[in-house]
Structures are given as structure tokens and as C-alpha cells.
Amino acid sequence: MLEVRGLDAFYGQAQALFDVSLRVDSGEFVVLQGLNGAGKSTLLKSIMGLEVSTRGSIDYDAITGRSEIQTWDTHRRARAGLGYVAEDRRLFTGLSVLENLHIAAGRHAAAREAQVLDLFPVLKTMLKRPAAHMSGGEQQMLAIARTLMTAPRLLLLDEPCEGIAPVLVEAIRDALLALKADGMPMLVAEQNQLLAASADRLVRLVAGKVSDS
Numbered sequence: 291m292l293e294v295r296g297l298d299a300f301y302g303q304a305q306a307l308f309d310v311s312l313r314v315d316s317g318e319f320v321v322l323q324g325l326n327g328a329g330k331s332t333l334l335k336s337i338m339g340l341e342v343s344t345r346g347s348i349d350y351d352a353i354t355g356r357s358e359i360q361t362w363d364t365h366r367r368a369r370a371g372l373g374y375v376a377e378d379r380r381l382f383t384g385l386s387v388l389e390n391l392h393i394a395a396g397r398h399a400a401a402r403e404a405q406v407l408d409l410f411p412v413l414k415t416m417l418k419r420p421a422a423h424m425s426g427g428e429q430q431m432l433a434i435a436r437t438l439m440t441a442p443r444l445l446l447l448d449e450p451c452e453g454i455a456p457v458l459v460e461a462i463r464d465a466l467l468a469l470k471a472d473g474m475p476m477l478v479a480e481q482n483q484l485l486a487a488s489a490d491r492l493v494r495l496v497a498g499k500v501s502d503s
Contacts (some may be wrong), residue, residue, distance in 0.1 A: 291316045291475050292337070292444055297346035299329075299336045299498075306332045306342065307498045314444065314477050316351075319470045321486050322479040324495035330479035331377060333495070334446045337477075338374045339364040350444075373442025377449045379433040383422035387413055387432055390421055395439035406435045409465045427458030434465065444475045451482040459484055 292314040299307035307329050314320050322330050336344045339362060348360040350370065359367055368374070382390055395402050407414050410431045416424065421432060430450055437445065450466075451459045463484055466476065478485060486492060494501040 291318070291351050292477070293347075293349040294333075294337065295347040295349070297333070297336060297344060297348065299332050299342045299344045301332075301342055305498070307336065307344075310346075310495075310498070310500055312493050312500060314475050316475055317470065317473045318475050319466070319488065319490045320475075320477050320493060321489035321491075322477060322493050322495065323481060323486065324479075325481075328495040329498040330495055331448050332498075334374065334448050334477070334479055337367075337446060338372060339367055340374075368440070371441075371443030373437040373440055373445045375433050375437050375445070375447045375450060377452070379429050381421040381429060381433060381436070384420060386418050386420055387424075388417040390432055390436050391439050394436045395441075402439050402441065406438045409438070409468055410435050410461070412461070425455075425458075427454040427462075430454060430462065431458070431465070434462070438469075442474075445469070445477070447476065447478045447480070449479055449481070451480055451485060463488060 295311045297307055297310040298305060310333060322333065324330050332342055335341050337348060344360060346360065347358055350357060350359045350372065382393065391403060391406065412428065413431060413435060421429060424432065434450065450462055459482060467488055470476065
């Protein structure tokens, strides 16, 4: 589904990833672990083509067949089915929950709305609420739901449980496991052990390199 081979990543002249290789197979839930600064966010941004320059290979089993996507722009990667939920969520805080969902899906909004809201039932109670007036955990649910409205084929999530109340962490975990049960492959950068315990496989980054320990 997704295979990264020999990936180096740079912010300007500063190298942040060193010869990173990993894979996410169809239907697999892979959790990427590591301390702050280990390179987890950089790896997800590299896969999406955001903010960093890279060398190495990123293979993705896109709708049109297996492709090397490292030269594609971010929008092309998203159109091919890579769904990315950033650590800072990137919501339209002045818009309501429903408006955030619909702006992501365009003309397909109605068909996907019910399915997405079933995963996050708490959002059904606040459809008219501005995103700015939600808690951090509620905003995180909305960020994931908004990405799902684009019908991704593989999800990349950056620290979805950071700074969130435990009860909402459990709700997010349950939603991700429901997606996994439906066959959605995921690569999740996360230090929370609740998610790690549910992973098919753990990959650990240390100082920008994959650790064997």
C-alpha cells in the first residue's frame, strides 16, 4: 500500500531524516513512536510532500496503480487518496462543524456525512457550533472527520491524542479501530500507549532514524 525506502528529509540545509524505510500494508494500523524531535511529523510531511525536501523513494498503491510519488505535489497525493491530519488540526475555526465537513467533501458531502458522524457521534450534537468553541478533543475528532469526508484510501495522523482528555482519547481510539475493521490502512504518529496497544506494528524513530530496538 505504502512503502518508504531510503528516505532523507531536509529543512533547508538541516537534515531531519536519515535513510528511513518503512511500509504500511493494506488494512494495517502502524503506529510511529519516538520522542519529540525524533522526526515523526517530518516523516508524515515527507509522505504528503509538505514543507520539507526529500530524496529517496515513496511508493504508493494509488487508484491508478503503484506509483513513485516523491515528485508529486501535495494536491496530487491527496487526490490519489492520501488523507493527512496535521498535529495543529488546521480547522476553519470561524466555520461551524458542519461547514468544516462540507467544505472538505464538496459535492459528495451528503453521501459521506452520515457515515463520518456515526464514527464520532459527539459531533452530531454540535453541528452548528463554530470550531473555535470546541474543546481540543472535539476539534481533533472534527479534524479526523473532515479528512474522512475526502474519502481517503490511507490515513496519516500526526499526534491525534496529544493533550486530549482520556475519555476522548478512548473515543478516538475506538473510531480508528472501526476504520481499521473496515479495511482503512493508517500510519499514526503517536506516543499515547493506548493507541500503541492497538497497533498491528510499531515503528520507532530515534534522532531521525528507524530504530531496531
